[in-house]
Amino acid sequence: MTTPKSRTIATLSRRQFMASTAAVALVAGASTLATPLRAAEPIKTAGIYTVPVEQQWVSRIHKAAMTAQERGDVDYVYSENVSNTDYARVMREYAEQGYKLIIGEAFAVEQEAREVAAEYPDIAFLLGSSFKPDDALPNFAVFDNYIQDASYLSGIIAGSMTKSGNIGMVGGFPIPEVNRLMHAFMAGAHEMNPDIKFQVSFIGSWFDPPKAKETAFAMIENGADVLYAERFGVSDAAAEKGILAIGNVIDTQADYPDTVVASAIWHFEPTLDKAIAEVNAGTFKAADYGVYSFMSEGGSSLAPLGTFEDKVPEAAMTLVNERSAAIKAGTFTVEINDEEPKSS
Known part of the structure; x- marks a missing residue:
């Protein structure tokens, strides 16, 4: 575990961010899957959080993942208190260990998180983000708490x-x-x-x-x-x-x-359940899962x-x-x- 560290606000503007990640999108586009993402049941799922799982926002993601595990839909592990500077490394470690669905938060590490996702096109990434998905990075979906x-x-x-x-x-x-x-x-x-x-x-x-x-x-x-x-x-x-x-x-x-x-x-259950269904169906793609936080959903x-x-x-x-x-x-x-x- 790493020493707890508060998440900081990304200083890039949206335009600067998209420009700085253009190269990542090109790499990901070149590696677009010839076959859709697929995962066996239960899906090996990892959560990566910059704060303790007791923190309000993260606790809801953790709760939904635990519920999915109790149903037998996922095999879930997690890391908490991961510093921003360590986030990409932890993502890579889980990717190398064969996890097929990685959930968490990319608010302060947008560029680094997308770079990692581009390196592992066979893994589904579902991360909290203030930015939108990019079709050139087909395995990176975003969500937000639209409550x-x-x-x-x-x-x-x-x-x-x-x-x-x-x-x-x-x-x-x-x-x-x-x-x-x-x-x-x-x-x-x-x-x-x-x-x-x-x-x-x-x-x-x-x-x-x-x-x-x-x-x-x-x-x-x-x-x-x-x-x-x-x-x-x-x-x-x-x-x-x-x-x-x-x-x-x-x-x-x-x-x-x-x-x-x-x-x-x-x-968070509707958001995670949608991702699980997409991974199992082999249809997981770059998408904005924010709508699944709406009351109507x-x-x-x-x-x-x-x-x-x-x-x-x-x-x-x-x-x-x-x-x-x-x-x-x-x-x-x-x-x-x-x-x-x-x-x-």
Whole structure:
């Protein structure tokens, strides 16, 4: 195992990134499979993560992989706390060991990850990414946690619960994967009260609970009575100060029964199950799996309210139920806004 290291934001612009990887695409294009990708059952699958598997985002990938293994669909192993500088090496090690499906995250190692994928055209790579797939790299598919639907619904609840009209939001980094969820949450809160103000801050880390907690304390001092807990540590601050919190990606209501009102949950199962089916069918290809995180695909949901079941205003729950049905039916669309959110 390597020493834990926070994931950093890639500094390349999308145009610079695509230009710098043009050579990789050409190599991959030259090695396009004459026969489709195929794997025997169970599929040898490896997960590579830059943070502990307990971290919210990664925990959902890990959970889905464990579920697939219990079904007998995959033979799953994983490495956690892999530093960005070590990521490509670990990818190669698993590739050399005969793993047929490699899952994980490429946000800070886009170029290196795609270079490795080009070297192993018979292996399916499914990695979290802010960039799109490239047909010239046919064995490299991307995904993202598009759970803006559930985030919007949790925002409606938050907007109905704040008394001060001041909501604090603590995130890791202002990247699209975080920004879109915050914007959706803010839009939901404004459904209940268009005058709500937001304090927005990013801690510059994916896993630093003490720093997230400290940032949350500052927001509470500045009047926030509801916190959006995009990072671990925020709900701890809310619990200590006796205010409310909204969870993200995982359901922590049982851990904070008097604090966490609602949570937007990410279900990675539809994404992984689609990849498993494609590998088994020999049809895995460069594709954007982001759609499988949408609520209409079963990729996200609003967690049960638990101890807050009868404490959320009826008007808010009526709107939540109406919008949930409309989202699933395709008659209401939550806006996807990847721009960095600002305090208001």
